[in-house]
Amino acid sequence: MPSSVPGFAELLGRCERSAVHLELRDSYAPTERFDAWKRGERIDWEDRASWWHPYDQLIADTVARGVVIRRARIVSEPVSEYIRWEHYVTRANVTAGEEVRWLPRRRAAATALPGNDFWLFDGAVLRVHHFSGDGVVVEDEITKDPDLVKLCSAAFEAVWERAVPHHLYDI
Known part of the structure; x- marks a missing residue:
């Protein structure tokens, strides 16, 4: 049965000004890329073709249209192995044009x-x-419920204000 939920690329394609993403978990489902990192494999950042994915291109194209894309992650400290890997691969997000910040969970209590x-x-x-x-x-x-949109928008902005820019967040 086909999903009635528009895909991410479609939603981002309709976007005109901003897209913000709030992540609250300390781990997500493992991927092959995460498993490879755990085995000690590292990305050759100089060889962009080896790590640049369609997601990165979608972000780069969207940013080129003038859309500001911001991602904030709330993380427990010490960070999980998954978050350590996410921090490592965030270089791709930033290269594609996302602004990324990290908020230690202890600073999110209020x-x-x-x-x-x-x-x-x-x-x-x-x-x-x-x-x-x-x-x-x-x-x-997918929802346009004004109360939920307002809650999530306010939450994101509060996190963003307290969070540490990616290049300054040491794990």
Whole structure:
């Protein structure tokens, strides 16, 4: 049965001004790239063709259209192995044009947060990720509910204000 939820590329393609992404988990479902990193394999950042993915190109194309893309991650410290890997591969996100910040969870205590990771497009369309306990996305929900959009927008901005820019966040 086909999903009625628009794909990420479609939502980003409709975006005109901004896309923000808030991540709240300390781990997500393992991927081959994560497993390779755990085996000691490292990215040759000088060989862009070896690591540049369609996602990176989508972000670069969107930023080139004038859309500002910001990602904030709330993380427990000491960080999990997964977050250590995410920090390592974030170089690709930044190269593609995303602005990325990290907020230690202990500094988020006074922030009202939604219960799920989300993307917010142009401050109006919200894509909420619902995960299983082991970090697999089981459903994405699209909503324009003004109260939920307002809550998520305010949460993101509060996190962004307190968070540390990627290049300054040492793990």
